[in-house]
Amino acid sequence: MLFASMLVLGALIGFVGAGGAGVTIALLTVGFHVPIHTALAVALASMVFTMLSGTISHFRQHEVLVKTGAIMGLGGITGAYLGANFSNIVPSGILSMITGFMLASSAVTLYIKMYQAEWLSRHIKIRQEPLTGRKLWVYGILIGLFMGFLSGAFGIGAAAYIQLALMVVFGVPLLQTIGTCMMVILPISAAGGLSYLFNGRLDFPIFIQTLAGLMIGAWFGAKWTHLAPLRLLRVFIVGMPAVGGIVMILFH
DSSP: OOHHHHHHHHHHHHHTTTOOHHHHHIIIIIOOOOOOHHHHHHHHHOOOOOOOOHHHHHHTTTTOHHHHHHHHHHHHHHHHHHHHHHHTTSSSHHHHHHHHHHHHHHHHHHHHHHOOOOHHHHSSSSOOSOOOHHHHHHHOOOOHHHHHHHHHHHHHOOOOHHHHHHHHHHOOOOHHHHHHHHHHHHHHHHHHHHHHHTTTTHHHHHHHHHHHHHHHHHHHHHHHGGSSSSSHHHHHHHHHHHHHHHHHHHHH
């Protein structure tokens, strides 16, 4: 049942082109009663492989700002390590609720990006040129540290926040935000997954079933994306983390 459920979820993730770490956590904890710390470990460890394939694909299409991604990822490694160790001492009930709220807030951020782009451009100044020099290092390390902590502590990939930061703070062109975001998440998920492993939180049978289901399902789901109208894709992109967050808050 776990493998079959992850096949379906993987197909949805591939369909909308989203990472789905938060939704994976919600399915594991609420649907299969997996302890929240184990679910976080499994989700982060699974993201390593999905982000690796995605980053390579975008890199080949020249859609990754390598230096920006590397600097943010460097800060993210430390943040993920600290976040995972912080999560290890937080009681399960509290951690589940916070993760649910983080997932719901991610859905709100995605909604604003998808449906309120004009409002966003009026209220937030988008940097027009890529950030360079000392500011790139300072902002990259600090923001990477913060995003890494969120991912390590609560298991979500923080993709919505990272993409927004890449556009607003670092001036990364829209076309390159997805690939660069994946490059940032890759070391974050690796560091977080290893931290949970060292803390004895990673359940390998659950991890293998989850990873296999997500990757196989995503492969099929990605083939359907071009067949769906943009309006439907937007609904799924916002709706998946929203439903996952609400479910975790209500049933934590």
